[in-house]
Amino acid sequence: MSRDIDRRTFVKGASAAGIVGLAGCTGGPEDDGSSGNGDGSTDEPTDTEATSDEGTGAGGSAEGSAELNVGMVYATGGLxxxxxxxxAQTGIKQSAEEFDVSYDESQPGSVSEFATYQQQYAQSTDPDYGLVSCIGFLQADALSETSGNFPDQDFMIVDSVVESDNVASYVFAEHEGSFLVGQLAGILTSQSFSAGSGSTQSDSTSVGFVGGVESSLIQKFEAGYKAGVKHANSDVDIKTTYVGDFNDPSGGQEAALAMYNDGADIVYHAAxxxxTGVFQAAQEAGCFAIGVDQDQSKTRSNYADVILASMVKRVDTAVYNAVEAKVNGEFQSGSTVALGLEQEGVAAVYGAELGSEISSDVKTQISESRQSIIDGGLEVPQTPGEL
Known part of the structure; x- marks a missing residue:
């Protein structure tokens, strides 16, 4: 069963997570108000929440009296x-604030640990976890087995589809949002543009993409980005590197520095x-970077002077809506929820410090492309091979 999330439900979830302005409300990138603590750290859990860090297992001190207990299994890389x-944590925190919900968190250090944490939550009886939330596509294989072994347990997964009757899958049109930031990079690399600590040179039209683990999912980011770059200027050279890890800042820095030293002046990461290493390299080289998932000019504010924009993905809304549906008895096991530009599940968000330096003409071009994608006038490839 497949369905698109309706606009009313999305806006409710998004506003609950602290959204100030969404790109979809204005037709182009905007500040989405996503916030961390400035350095990318997160707040400590309140006393209504329970945490189980990597190695501590499920259960923790989640309140058994809560209407719903949720087990959160995060992607490698951790909080x-x-x-x-x-x-994702933003979504579960907001759920805990708005509903009678308690939760535990686990941070696997490797892919091999996913099954262990999933199973620990599923077999727990004190507390009993009404929902186990699996964050990241790398959990799909483990969840396919775990969900079959625990048919009475409800699960949700972000970024992959698991064909099980007790799993709700949430997927995003990352390629659509990546097209918009790619177009931005393609336009600006073709100009002489300076802002913050970065600059581009019109006689060096080259940009880069740094991926984490090479996979069909991350290739959606790559494909959309490249298509957007070429839409802006077919002559732009695009460099691509996969580091092979989502938690290797030094590897990201090395990869991006190689690109900057080879003439790239803007690098987008999905890693x-x-x-974080890409941002460090951008500052070192006096160039620009584009963030991902959250508005990283805020969650990585130390690098706001080089972050042109971010491709925001509403993972928080996916988590929030799954919990809300479970609380309301409306959880659709076996469903697939698709979130793209039209549903405001992805968006291009200008950097908090540099966004005002980008001309209205450039923003208008991005806005027009966004609407064209929604209307079907622009088809964005999902794999680099389609380019």
Whole structure:
């Protein structure tokens, strides 16, 4: 069963997570108000929440009297990434504030640990976890087996589809949002543009993409980005590197520096905490970077002077809506929820410090492309091979 999330439900979830302005409300990138603590760290759990860090297992001190107990299994890279996992945590925190919900959190250190944490939550009886939330596509294989072993347990997964009757899958049109930031990069690399600590030179039209683990999911980011760049200027050279890890800032820095030193002046990352190194490299080289998942000009505010924009993905809304549906008895096991530009599940958000320096003409071009994608006038490829 497949369905698109309706606009009313999305806006409710998004506003609950502290959204100030969404790109979809204005037709182009905007500040989405996503916030961390400035350095990418997250707040400590309140006394209504329970945490189980990596190695401590499920259960913790979640309140058995809560209407719903949720087990959160994060992606490798853990909390404090200022990106994917932190966005998911925003969703469960908001759920805990608005509903009678308690939760535990687990931070696997490797892919091999996913099954262990999933199973621990599923077999727990004190507390009993009404929902186990699995964050990240790398959990799909483990969840396919775990969900079959625990048919009475409800699960949700972000970024992959698991064909099980007790799993709700949430997927995003990352390629659509990536097209918009790619177009922005393609336009600005073709100009002489300076802002904050970065600059581009019109006689050096080259940009880069740094991925974490090479996979069909991350290739959606790559494909959309490249298509957007080429839409802006077909002559732009695009460099691509996969570091092979979502939690390797030094690897991200090395990869991005190689690109900057080879003439790239803007690099987009889809690499989790590895992307922190991309921002470090941008500052070192006096160039620009584009963030992902959250508005990283805020969650990584130390690098706001080089972050042109971020491709925001509403992982928090996926988590929030799954919990809300479970609380209201409306959880649709076996469903797939698709979130793209039209549903405001992805968006291009200008950097908090540099966004005002980008001309209205450039923003208008991005806005027009956004609407064209929604209307079907622009088809965005999902794999680099389609380019």
């Amino acid at each position: 404090g990434d200022g990106s994917f996992n932190d966005q 989790g905490n590895t992307g």
